[in-house]
Amino acid sequence: MSQSRKMTCHIHLKKGVLDPQGVTIKQALENLGYDDVLEVRSSKVFTLTFREDTDGDLTLRAQEICRKLLANPVIEQFTVEEG
């Protein structure tokens, strides 16, 4: 049961949006000799632990939290999953 009280929010940049962190890591990898890496994309994950007695659909609640706080709708997309 406690497993189902956790929600995982994945936040990633929309396709086509420049990912400066990814570009920097790709360059660092090249400098380290990893020239077989073509692209690096970064994203963020937030795991929310809800109270056991939280009412309502946790997926909807987590999506609302992503929209209101975690994701920047201009450049980011999000997905939400249980656990």
Next chain:
Amino acid sequence: MSQSRKMTCHIHLKKGVLDPQGVTIKQALENLGYDDVLEVRSSKVFTLTFREDTDGDLTLRAQEICRKLLANPVIEQFTVEEG
């Protein structure tokens, strides 16, 4: 085939390590009225796209990249998966 040329690296803080970003988000959620969230933990995901003709085991290669560049072994752990 091109699917198998991507590796996803999940980097998360070790258990017990303070997550300032998570704490800040939890406080912000409280201020927004979401007092049913007990804890927020943040983590990072990097998707590496390898050249089609990369030799060797990509999982091992991605793990090496995590150890050498992406993860801080003192406070972070990582997992690697295909795709």
